[in-house]
Amino acid sequence: MVRGRITGLAVSDVRFPTSLGHHGSDAMHPDPDYSAAYVVIETDARDGLKGYGLTFTLGKGTEVVVCAVNALSIHVVNKDLEEIVSDFRGFYRQLTSDGQLRWIGPEKGAVHLATAAVLNAVWDLWAKQEGKDPKQLLSCIDFRYITDALTEEEACGKSSFCQDRSPYSLSCFLFQWDYSSSRALLFKYSKMAYLGRRKELCTEALKDGWTRFKVKVGANLPDDIRRCRLIREMIGPDKTLMLDANQRWEVKEAIEWVTKLAEFKPLWIEEPTSPDDILGHAAISKALAPLGIGVATGEQCHNRVIFKQLLQAKALSYLQIDSCRLGSVNENLSVLLMAKKFQIPVCPHAGGVGLCELVQHLIIFDYISVSGSLENRMCEYVDHLHEHFKYPAIIKKASYVPPQDAGYSTEMKEESARKYQFPQGEVWQKILSKP
Structure with a gap:
């Protein structure tokens, strides 16, 4: 049974000063500070269940994504988790099709990055629950604009998680793994x-x-x-x-x-x-x-x-x-x-x-x-x-x-989230105070 009503959503700007050593630099990004708009979703569940999500950024601009997350929070707070996952496709569309927010980025840009951070937190929250049906996965996908390449019916016919072929499909969905090593290269x-x-x-x-x-x-x-x-x-x-x-x-x-x-x-x-x-x-x-x-x-x-x-x-x-x-x-x-x-x-x-x-x-x-x-x-x-x-x-x-x-x-x-929070975290206070 999916449980928990979402009572709060907090987002913070967490940055690591990787530009000081030019870590992650390339031909187009010479001075990246690896960063994240870090989302924490709280619920009223007795066990204090929380969901954690993030989206990756490069320093300046993280504050824009943080603002976008806050703007999206109205679609998340005060909703039951069961309400979200029972119509996850609808919830996804609600976030990506906000009539005012989509004007500045229909499924792209800062708003979509913010959507990823929020949804990653929701998936983390949901994945910590038990008793999911792998067939629910298709109901999470928005097939709008891609049916000329792949329809839902076609996806169900081609996807092993619709046919329960794999004994690991359920554990995969829960992000719990019951084998000790991976052959992934x-x-x-x-x-x-x-x-x-x-x-x-x-x-x-x-x-x-x-x-x-x-x-x-x-x-x-x-x-x-x-x-x-x-x-x-x-x-x-x-x-x-x-x-x-x-x-x-x-x-x-x-x-x-x-x-x-x-x-x-x-x-x-x-x-x-x-x-x-x-x-x-x-x-x-x-x-x-x-x-x-x-x-x-x-x-x-x-x-x-x-x-x-x-x-x-x-x-x-x-x-x-x-x-x-x-x-x-x-x-x-x-x-x-x-x-x-x-x-x-x-x-x-x-x-x-x-x-x-x-x-x-x-x-x-x-x-x-x-x-x-x-x-x-x-x-x-x-x-x-x-x-x-x-x-x-x-x-x-x-x-x-x-x-x-x-x-x-x-x-x-x-x-880590506290020390590297920008600009008030301990690490950034030391960096910003230098002449």
Whole structure:
């Protein structure tokens, strides 16, 4: 029995000063402060049940998302959890179709990021309950605007979680895992500025069993060639190399630049151009296919409609969902199902603040209850900021260990959320007080 009335929703701006060490920087984002709009939903349940959610941001702008979360809270507070989950599709539409808020961003931008934070908290809350029917998952998906690619009836026919094929489908839905290790593959990438440090990181990663490595490119071609050569020489011909341009190039420029890097045998080029340019991605994908290089994108895709068009246009070879860019589990489920229909492997985007914690649930769910395949699939991992979470993602032998605790792994440690709250937290008070 789903229980609990939502009595309050609090949101805070939690920032980590990663820009001080240029961690996470790339050709388009030189000074990111990895941040989160962090949501806590309280209920009147006797056991003090709470839901925790977040959306990933890069510092400035987090306050805009916080304002958007507060604006959305009117749709959440004073509702029974049972009322929400019994018509989760309707609740999703209520958040994404607010007549006034959608004007500044219909399922994109700050409002959609805020929606992800709120819905992630609701899923965390719901996942801590028991007795769910896996077939309820389809009722959470909004099929509006994607029925020309995938209908609800078609999804039910293709999805294993509608057929109860997997013995893990129920535990997957609850985000509780009753097996101790995962076969999901992933990669680790180096972001450090110095080649010596890159060598050190590669050596450590190879020793730990990593087989897939990503290199940031796009700012300077000679430097890209030098770094790609270094990484390829270190990892050898059998390990996988991937490139990430973070939306740096024009379409023609992307084709020319990546062609010059083809000698290093990259598996893909990630985000070669604007994430909104479906036809541009299609042109790049077509041009690079003879070189054996695929196009990967998705971490900046605003909604399921963009993914639908990318798939229909054959514009990508690897689909990168993001647990905070889309409207939480609800929207990601629709994308997983479309990816299965179009036979495109899902390789989630992670890193940031809490993204690994969140997306591990989605990729394991995709394997167990949607795709049933590990072919050409991997899940990104970055080894920082996990210490701030109560249930951090765990990696063993270069693989995610499935979470053992119910929930969406989104709960931060209270001390971390307090110390890094912007601008009044202890850490930021020290930084901001410096001349």
